[in-house]
Amino acid sequence: EVQLVESGGGLVQPGRSLRLSCAASGFTFDDYAMHWVRQAPGKGLEWVSGISWNSGSIGYADSVKGRFTISRDNAKNSLYLQMNSLRAEDTALYYCAKDIGTTVTTSHVSGAFDIWGQGTMVTVSS
Amino acid sequence: QSALTQPASVSGSPGQSITISCTGTSSDVGSYNLVSWYQQHPGKAPKLMIYEVSKRPSGVSNRFSGSKSGNTASLTISGLQAEDEADYYCCSYAGSSTLGVFGGGTKLTVL
Numbered sequence: 001e002v003q004l005v006e007s008g009g010g011l012v013q014p015g016r017s018l019r020l021s022c023a024a025s026g027f028t029f030d031d032y033a034m035h036w037v038r039q040a041p042g043k044g045l046e047w048v049s050g051i052s053w054n055s056g057s058i059g060y061a062d063s064v065k066g067r068f069t070i071s072r073d074n075a076k077n078s079l080y081l082q083m084n085s086l087r088a089e090d091t092a093l094y095y096c097a098k099d100i101g102t103t104v105t106t107s108h109v110s111g112a113f114d115i116w117g118q119g120t121m122v123t124v125s126s
Numbered sequence: 127q128s129a130l131t132q133p134a135s136v137s138g139s140p141g142q143s144i145t146i147s148c149t150g151t152s153s154d155v156g157s158y159n160l161v162s163w164y165q166q167h168p169g170k171a172p173k174l175m176i177y178e179v180s181k182r183p184s185g186v187s188n189r190f191s192g193s194k195s196g197n198t199a200s201l202t203i204s205g206l207q208a209e210d211e212a213d214y215y216c217c218s219y220a221g222s223s224t225l226g227v228f229g230g231g232t233k234l235t236v237l
Contacts, residue, residue: 033225035225035226037172037226037228044129044213044215044228044229044230044231045164045166045172045215045217045228045231046228047217047225047226047227047228049225050225050226057222057225059221059222059223059224059225059226060223061127061224062127095171095172100174100177100183102160102178104158104159104160104178105158105160105219105222107222109219109225110160110162110177110178110219111160111162111217111218111219111220111225111226112160112162112174112177112178112217112219113162113164113172113174113217113226114174114177114183116171116172116173117171118171119171
């Protein structure tokens with residue numbers, strides 16, 4: 001069964017750090033780009049960060065650039081998001097999502113997400 | 127990185143067709159045929175309905191179709207059913223440093 005399971009969320013004070021993890025199973029992890037997408041309570045989806053299969057292409061939303069770092073360990077079938085200098089506006093449900101892949105881009109990143117985890121909640125509050 | 131523009135809400139009666147628009151810029155929607163659409167029911171993770179503008183993943187009903195003209199993409203749902211009532215989001219690839227940008231979402235109400 002194809003599955004993504006996020007972990008690492010919780011309540012954290014403003015300015016502190018948190019590291020999210022995503023464990024993948026049921027597909028060849030190192031064949032695909034992966035992403036983090038978040039959704040604040042009652043709000044829409046926001047793409048946060050993405051990483052190509054070989055970590056050669058990495059991108060961040062302007063709202064997290066310089067504070068968040070995405071990484072992956074293909075040997076462990078795992079995706080990570082290191083979140084530093086957290087702000088109240090980072091409060092959201094964070095989803096891990098698999099890129100469907102494409103031949104349109106040289107990185108094979110399509111920005112389309114065919115498998116989603118159930119999310120891990122991050123609450124930034126004092 | 128500005129969010130793509132979607133109408134806040136659309137509605138239709140069972141059996142009818144509706145179209146949801148998604149307007150971007152020449153840096154995202156207009157530059158790449160990499161627009162995707164998602165359906166999200168309350169409390170659930172999003173589900174991919176359309177990718178690469180008009181392709182349907184396996185298992186998605188052919189009542190869902192996508193298209194693009196210039197900087198605007200569209201999702202059409204034909205033969206509306208009660209279970210189609212949900213929030214819908216578009217997303218576009220926007221270059222090697224902005225791998226994705228979402229629209230604000232559209233709430234579909236089936237009357």
